[in-house]
Amino acid sequence: MNKNLQIYNSHSGKKESFESINKGFVGLYVCGPTVYNYVHLGNCRTFISFDLVYRYLQHLGYKVRYVRNITDVGHLESDADTGEDKIAKKARLEEVEPMEIVQQYTINFHETMKRFNNLSPNIEPTATGHILEQIDLIQKIITNGFAYEAEGSVYFDVNKYNKSHAYGSLSGRKIEDLMNNTRDLDGQQEKRNPLDFALWKKASKEHLMKWPSPWSIGFPGWHLECSAMSTKYLGESFDIHGGGMDLKFPHHECEIAQGTSANCKDPVNYWMHANMLTLNGKKMSKSADNSILPEELFTGKNKHFSKSYNPMVIRFFMMQAHYRSTLDFTEDAINAAEKGYNRLFDGLELLQKVKTSDKSSESVEILISAFYAAMNDDFNAPILVANLFNAVKFINHINDGKASISSQDKIQLDKAMKDFIFNVLGLKQDTEIKSSKLDSLMDIIVDLRKQAREDKNWATSDKIRDGLQKAGIQIKDNKDGKTSWSSH
RNA sequence: GGUCUCGUGGCCGAGCGGCUAGGCAGUGGUCUGCAACACCAUCUACAACGGUUCGAAUCCGUUCGAGACCUCCA
Numbered sequence: 304m305n306k307n308l309q310i311y312n313s314h315s316g317k318k319e320s321f322e323s324i325n326k327g328f329v330g331l332y333v334c335g336p337t338v339y340n341y342v343h344l345g346n347c348r349t350f351i352s353f354d355l356v357y358r359y360l361q362h363l364g365y366k367v368r369y370v371r372n373i374t375d376v377g378h379l380e381s382d383a384d385t386g387e388d389k390i391a392k393k394a395r396l397e398e399v400e401p402m403e404i405v406q407q408y409t410i411n412f413h414e415t416m417k418r419f420n421n422l423s424p425n426i427e428p429t430a431t432g433h434i435l436e437q438i439d440l441i442q443k444i445i446t447n448g449f450a451y452e453a454e455g456s457v458y459f460d461v462n463k464y465n466k467s468h469a470y471g472s473l474s475g476r477k478i479e480d481l482m483n484n485t486r487d488l489d490g491q492q493e494k495r496n497p498l499d500f501a502l503w504k505k506a507s508k509e510h511l512m513k514w515p516s517p518w519s520i521g522f523p524g525w526h527l528e529c530s531a532m533s534t535k536y537l538g539e540s541f542d543i544h545g546g547g548m549d550l551k552f553p554h555h556e557c558e559i560a561q562g563t564s565a566n567c568k569d570p571v572n573y574w575m576h577a578n579m580l581t582l583n584g585k586k587m588s589k590s591a592d593n594s595i596l597p598e599e600l601f602t603g604k605n606k607h608f609s610k611s612y613n614p615m616v617i618r619f620f621m622m623q624a625h626y627r628s629t630l631d632f633t634e635d636a637i638n639a640a641e642k643g644y645n646r647l648f649d650g651l652e653l654l655q656k657v658k659t660s661d662k663s664s665e666s667v668e669i670l671i672s673a674f675y676a677a678m679n680d681d682f683n684a685p686i687l688v689a690n691l692f693n694a695v696k697f698i699n700h701i702n703d704g705k706a707s708i709s710s711q712d713k714i715q716l717d718k719a720m721k722d723f724i725f726n727v728l729g730l731k732q733d734t735e736i737k738s739s740k741l742d743s744l745m746d747i748i749v750d751l752r753k754q755a756r757e758d759k760n761w762a763t764s765d766k767i768r769d770g771l772q773k774a775g776i777q778i779k780d781n782k783d784g785k786t787s788w789s790s791h
Numbered sequence: 792g793g794u795c796u797c798g799u800g801g802c803c804g805a806g807c808g809g810c811u812a813g814g815c816a817g818u819g820g821u822c823u824g825c826a827a828c829a830c831c832a833u834c835u836a837c838a839a840c841g842g843u844u845c846g847a848a849u850c851c852g853u854u855c856g857a858g859a860c861c862u863c864c865a
Contacts, residue, residue, distance in 0.1 A: 334865075342865085349865035379863080389863075474860075480793060481861075547865030552794095577865070578796095581858080588864060623814070624804060629797080629858070636803040639815030646814080649829075685805050689813035699830060703821095761824065768827075779828055789828085 308363065310543070311627060311681045313551065313574040314473050318681055323542050324572065329360050329367045330541035332533040332571075334550055335427070337374040338408035339389040342415055343594040344617075344632065345580040345587030349547045351618055351729075352577040352626040354421040356545065358727050359678050370536050371424040373412075375405040376431050376512050378525045388522070391511050401511050405429075415597050418614040420729050426536050430528035434514045437523040437531040440565055441502045441516075449564035453493040455505030455519030461498040464560050470498075473559055473574060474552035500557055502527055526557035530570065533558075539566040545575040580621075581631045582607065595632075608634050612641065615730050619644040622684040622728050643692075648732060650695030651724065653702055654717055660707035667712040670694055671719040678727065687723060694720060745776075749786050752778070 308321040323329045333353045336342050342350075350371075360367045379386045387395075394401040416423070430437075441457055444450040450459050461470055465478050481498055505519035506512075513520050523531075533541060539562070546555060555574065562570030579586050587594045595605055603611030620640035624630040670693065677686035694716065700706035708716070724730050748767060755763040768778045771788070779787045 336865075337863090346865045352865090386863085474794085476794065476861080483793075549860070549864055552860060579859070579865075584857085586859070586864090590863065620803085628804080631803075633803075635801095635815080639803060641815090643814040646829095653829095683805080685813075689805070692813055696831095703830070705831085756824080759824070764824090765826080772827075777828060780823065780826090781829095782822065 308679050309681050310573050310575065312572075313576045314571070316475075319573070321573065323365065324538075324540065327364070327366060329365045329543065330537035331357060331360070331367055331369045331543045331545065332529070332537055332541060333369070333371045333424070333544075334529060334546035334554070335371040335373050336408075336412055337378045337389055338405050338412060339378075339393045340408060340589060341596050341598075342408075342412050343587055343589060343596055344582075344600065345594060346547075347415065347419060347597055348580040348621055348630070349545075349577040350416060350421055351419055351621050353545045353575075354419075354729055355622070355626070355684060355727070356543070356575065356682055357422060357424075358729055359682060362722065362727050368426070368537065369422075369424040370426045370428065370533065372529060372532055373405075373409055373427060373429045374525070374528060375409075375429050376401075377523045377528060388510075388512060394511065405431075418597060418601065419618050420615065420731055422729070428532045428536065430523065430532075431512070433528065433531050433535065434523065436535050437527050438503075438516050440527060440531045440534070440561065441523075443565040444502065444561065447564055447567075449560075450502055451495065452518050453495075455521065456493055456501060457503040457518055458494050458499040459502055459557070459560060459564075460495065461500070461560070462496050464564055468560070468563055470560055471552075471556060473556050476552065476556075500524060500526060500553065502561075526554055526561060529554075530558050530561040530565070533570065534562065534566070540568050540570055540572065542571075543573045543575060544571040545577065548576045548578050551576055575626075577626045578629045581629055583633055584631060587632075608637070612637060615732075616641045616644050619647075619688075619728070619730055622730075623688055625681075625683060625685055627681075644730075647688075647691060647695060647724070650692075650698050651720055654698045654713070654720065657698060657701045657708065657713070659710040659713050661709060663708045663712045664706040665697055665708075667708070667716045670697065671715065674719060674723050678723075684728065687728070691720065691723065745788055749778075749788065753786060 309318045310321045311318045331353075333350070335350075336346060353371075357367055357369050375390060376388065378389045388401075390401050390404050394404045397404065413423075441450065444459065445452070445457065448460075449464050450457050461478070464470055470478055471481065478498070482496075501524035503516055503518055503521055503523055505521040510522070513522055533544070544555070544558075559570060562568075581587060582593050582595060585591070585593050595607055597614070597617075599605035600608065600612050600617060601614060603609075617637070617640075620632075620637055621630065623640060623643070670690070673690040673693075674687055677683045677690055680686070697706060697708075701708050748771070752764045752767045755761075755767070771778055776788050776790050779789065781787060
């Protein structure tokens with residue numbers, strides 16, 4: 304097994320050889336969604352990207368503990384630590400309990416992840432379930448002198464922290480630049496410095512979600528939960544922290560500051576950031592009204608695309624781009640991916656039927672090692688996909704008698720392709736329900752058409768063929784005179 | 792305004808000093824009653840202008856263009 308894995312660490316800005324803290328084990332933390340709305344396709348890309356990471360680490364034989372949180376409190380409308388809690392706001396608008404909002408969108412999130420064939424994390428902690436841990440963490444930070452209380456709220460002292468550590472090292476910012484560019488100063492009188500961020504906020508009377516603490520009845524700051532939960536389940540320092548590029552600043556920057564100030568050590572060894580998905584050239588975002596929901600894509604009911612798409616086609620589409628590149632989602636691009644996806648699976652299917660020879664005309668070992676080389680190079684899925692297509696071409700050549708494969712190599716190639724397609728890329732074949740009713744119905748239709756063709760009644764045979772095509776069933780007249788059909 | 796990233800053939804998208812990326816579309820074939828499907832083969836390229844180098848899409852500089860972050864966002 305080749306474990307020469309290189310990971311691009313956003314903190315150092317370089318590709319680094321991956322070494323886990325505990326041999327054979329990996330701690331992976333990914334920032335999950337704030338469950339106040341449906342996850343859109345852009346959100347999904349991040350989770351699909353890290354699902355690939357999780358899957359490949361497992362494929363390499365690591366025992367991975369994958370933690371992905373659910374943010375169900377503390378995420379305010381504005382990061383100036385003012386404004387309404389996102390979940391509470393939605394609850395007020397819909398006239399339900401905040402926890403009803405949380406429940407509704409958490410369920411939707413899980414269903415969506417399942418459609419995309421994302422594996423579940425090992426632990427999926429919620430912010431509200433870890434209030435005590437968050438309070439403990441705040442206390443530690445206060446004890447170490449990096450936070451102060453003001454009017455029942457607790458703020459992180461960025462200036463003080465920056466004297467001994469580099470605040471901004473992840474996002475490549477200098478504190479002076481940040482100071483000069485802080486615009487929104489409203490409601491920040493309690494802070495010593497506008498860059499300070501809330502660890503604990505005192506709740507107003509009307510505030511729905513609040514808990515007692517040594518400082519006030521209130522709620523935790525958004526950045527805190529990830530620090531508290533990652534520490535609890537993965538330790539004070541762990542291997543990989545992932546999230547969307549847009550969380551780099553301030554969220555992840557604050558996490559580093561919190562973890563470092565509480566435990567006197569850098570909490571994360573490798574930072575990984577997934578890039579954005581754009582829709583017709585612009586960043587997908589709910590607030591900019593430029594987003595699409597997975598469900599709208601699966602059903603085809605949306606204003607951007609004229610047909611529906613299989614979740615696996617969308618996943619495959621995303622695998623054709625590197626996770627650190629922006630990816631533009633357009634109708635042409637997804638249609639191209641759909642055809643490629645079918646080609647890949649047709650090739651895999653053909654491999655099962657292909658005849659073996661004494662010798663292989665091509666080195667299957669080299670073919671397979673290219674799969675690993677691609678993934679070991681910072682999870683380069685597009686290269687992996689290209690290599691899989693090379694394998695498909697080889698398979699087709701074998702089928703045409705232009706190449707050959709030994710029975711042993713066939714078994715190896717089959718195993719490797721299935722491993723990488725199903726277990727690593729996380730694709731799965733259409734579970735199109737071919738009911739026995741449809742099967743027998745098609746037997747009759749195919750038979751009728753066969754009769755018509757024998758009678759040279761082309762009008763009837765073509766009518767059947769074209770009609771079926773419209774219904775999404777592709778008739779195939781094979782060389783041997785037999786007719787088969789498929790519905791992808 | 793500040794910080795940063797990126798500009799690759801008709802489209803999507805890898806590569807990032809010398810070696811075919813890949814997919815889709817196009818074109819030419821094979822197959823076919825005609826097709827479709829499928830398969831085979833194949834044409835288009837590195838934003839512009841300078842520089843470094845034996846050699847640059849790949850490094851440096853300038854210009855133009857796009858996007859991200861600095862404010863909620865995956």
